[in-house]
Amino acid sequence: MRIRLRKNGPYVIESEDVALVDWNGVPYTIERRPVALCRCGKSAAKPFCDGTHRTTGFDGAEAAVPGPGGKPAGPTGAA
Numbered sequence: 001m002r003i004r005l006r007k008n009g010p011y012v013i014e015s016e017d018v019a020l021v022d023w024n025g026v027p028y029t030i031e032r033r034p035v036a037l038c039r040c041g042k043s044a045a046k047p048f049c050d051g052t053h054r055t056t057g058f059d060g061a062e063a064a065v066p067g068p069g070g071k072p073a074g075p076t077g078a079a
């Protein structure tokens with residue numbers, strides 16, 4: 001399984017074999033794939049991303065490997 005952080009956006013789970021359950025173990029209905037989970041905290045459809053991050057100025061550009069001066073590095077080739 002691979003989870004991709006979209007720059008200034010959600011966590012995207014890049015696998016078809018995903019089950020998302022709540023704290024009681026009850027599964028959420030997954031209507032769209034790949035599954036995008038809200039990372040900004042503003043979605044009205046939590047835990048799913050509903051695109052609200054685009055209008056709130058969410059800054060989520062942390063890279064796995066920081067660039068010079070601690071700034072986020074650019075993409076490393078993954079599309």
Ligand code: FES
Binds near residue numbers: 043050051
């Ligand atoms: S990351 Fe998309 S609405 Fe929060």
